Amino acid sequence: MNERDFADLAVGHALHALSEADERAYQEALAGNPHWDHHVRDASDIVAAISASVEPVEPPPSVRASLFARISELPQDSASPAMSGDDLSPRLDDEDFAALGAAPVEPERETVAVGPSAASGWGPRRWFTLAASFAAVLVLGFGAVTVSQIFAPPAAVVALQQIEDAPDAQSATATMADGTVATAHWSPSTGQSVLVTDGMPAPEQGKTYELWFVRDQTPIAAGTFKPDADGKATAVLQGEMHSGDVIAVTIEPDGGSPDGTPSTAPVVTVATA
Structure with missing residues (x-):
């Protein structure tokens, strides 16, 4: 693995979005190249900066309706991992809880692989590279650009x-x-x-x-x-x-x-x- 690939993985690690295989590769590369740890710090900084630049908003009522509409379209297979025992309601992930206004307790779970989108053609590595480019903007200080400006909606x-x-x-x-x-x-x-x-x-x-x-x-x-x-x-x-x-x-x-x-x-x- 070269340093550039490690930098991409560092961003994925900071986003908690690496597959099990990539997480192992990341940890092995870091152990073998401790001088690459600055990429880890940079990735953590950019994720924190992006999070801080987005103000929390109250979701509109339509989100709840859209969520339950999506749930109703899910296959009702009792063997599906979305079901649990006699509980026939789909498990909601953290984003779903957020949309419903609930405050879920963070469950312990294994990191799962994030597959590429067939519609967009953007796999995890492409998104990690995009996030890394934001990190470069912050680290190198190009002009007066800030993360909030990058994500600012058009006037x-x-x-x-x-x-x-x-x-x-x-x-x-x-x-x-x-x-x-x-x-x-x-x-x-x-x-x-x-x-x-x-x-x-x-x-x-x-x-x-x-x-x-x-x-x-x-x-x-x-x-x-x-x-x-x-x-x-x-x-x-x-x-x-x-x-x-x-x-x-x-x-x-x-x-x-x-x-x-x-x-x-x-x-x-x-x-x-």
Whole structure:
């Protein structure tokens, strides 16, 4: 085993996610190469930093419903390891208990192997390497990057959440002829407005979508955005929205309209009054 493989295993060990075979290999490598112990410390530090950067939140009620829906779909085989004796209810793991709001006692159990996901193609080693890269960011101190910044949600998502949490939150939805569904969200108390799209075609190469507040038939530029591969986007409108504004979207050159006025007819319009 080389040092790089050991560093990957050290992260897996810190996450308590190694298979029995990998755990043995890790312990043997550490015993034979005690000077590699700095990887162990680095891995522990990164796992602790990631944990500290995530604030605990109260799970929504839908989590409980989703959990029991998942349980009801499990095979009801009495020989299944998910059952115990005459207890016909599936055993819940720690995450399930957390979703239910319970505080389980940590059971003593053997470390089990974590297999790769057929959907994603990412096995444990790939995830360990990803976590190790976060450790490198912390250890090497690249710029002013922190773990909390790495995991920070996009500004548009934060703005949308703030709008939805506001007591005066409002929204309006429009469906375009091409199937694009656009929903405008706004809140006067927060002073923010966000457009959420679904099914929006990708613009041509060198083009982008530009947002506009249309106020008394006068368009006011409000930023640009591009949807993802599924046509989804969450974009903050820059500037102050006024009551009765129409939110419009045009196709413009990358960077937005050169003269600050729309160069094409709107492909999306959402009336807010």
